[in-house]
Amino acid sequence: MDSIKGIKGVKDILPEETPRWRLIEDTVRRWALSYGYQEIRIPIFELTALFARSIGSATDIVEKEMYTFPDRDGTSLTLRPEGTAGTVRSFIEHNRAADPLPQKYFYIGPMFRHERPQAGRLRQFHQFGVEFFGTSDPRADVEVIALLWRLLSDLALPDLTLEINSLGSSDDRAAYKPFLRSFLSQQQALLCENCHRRMDTNPLRVLDCKVPSCRAATESAPRLTDHLSTEARQHFDQVLCGLVALGVPYQLNPRLVRGLDYYCLTSFEITSTHLGAQNAVGAGGRYDGLVKTLGGPSVPAVGFALGLERVSLMFQKTSSPLRDECLYYVAAFGEEGKKCGLVLLDELRRAGISTQCDYRATTLKAHLRQADRAKCRYAILLGDDEASLGSVILRNLESKAQEVLPLEGLASILKTRTFPA
């Protein structure tokens, strides 16, 4: 019989990796909390309409990458492809805008997109993200960018680049698009097939095309940043000033266009050269219109999302492997020793002392081998001799020093001992 395999692009995170993942998760949580963001836990599936309306129906995500299925009554549901839509939905549904603003949320969890798997790209992947609601002040943009930059720096990820751009207001873009379109139509012959299609659906994306000939053809294209309203221009300048003040290095990238429809004004992306083709580790921007689009009040917002697999990929290269270990190993053998050992294990564990044992081992030799392999710091030897004496031998596996301790009350004795980390 064929064994059942996991789903394509859906990976197990095995015990060798989970300590590292926990460290990453703990780090991003700590940073978010220290900036005053509060954790929100939203469902991993929602009405399909939510994503179609927020992300944009013409985007690849909505067009061909969503895991969509009918509920039993026929309602179309979708596994979340990103976290912002659900967070905003929740914000509106619980009428959070009636509470004092601003409000700052963060989330962490799995997302789903039906894409072809690749280095740093999975069908189930994990994101950490923050959403800062209720402040249009550019310092809010600076704050979320700084948060992202600082926590990535804290993880000591190598060779990061922050790129930033302003997409202007939707009016700015509407005013700019004719200029861009007329420029692009002059260059049409030089553009790739994909870009021909983009010229109609989303001309801004042509600027972001990776094909070298397209890049060359758009080198002298009119820049959106030259067509910003004074408000948008000011906002952008203040964001940049803030970054300078904080010493967060950035690179202007007038070609940077985010894929999701809801972004406006500030748009940014952090990339690393250590990631292969999928080089964006985190990205975000402002989305002042989204809350209203989804049926809520007009509340400005700014946020980002961070790809945790991509963080993990880089983190592996810079951090040494971690492992969850038990402090003690109970080597119980012999008729009476085994009986006492079973009880001792329970006592130690109830006292919160991490303890291991291999029930297969019948000899002391086999036990010590297992203790060594499990990287325990101490072995508690408990054979028939000890059982009849009511004692145990505590063996330091590194120094090989041994001492005799009473079996009775051993947990409280060990509990008082402190060990170097």
Add this chain to the structure above:
RNA sequence: GUGGGUGUAGCUCAGUUGGUUAGAGCGCCGGAUUGUGGAUCCGGAGGUCGCGGGUUCGAAACCCGUCAUCCACCCCA
């Protein structure tokens, strides 16, 4: 959706122009006299050579198909 690479033991990989019973290292289990681990030595378990066809006296190897996986396009975190 489109390309390209790779599928041999739990893991990393050898395997000659097609030739007998498919190998190594690591890992795992056991042993090297009584109740003391890591090292060494010895022994053992473990493989439908991804799967299905085909060519051949003979296929892990060659051909076709298929599946899986990786990388890239695309897209994005």
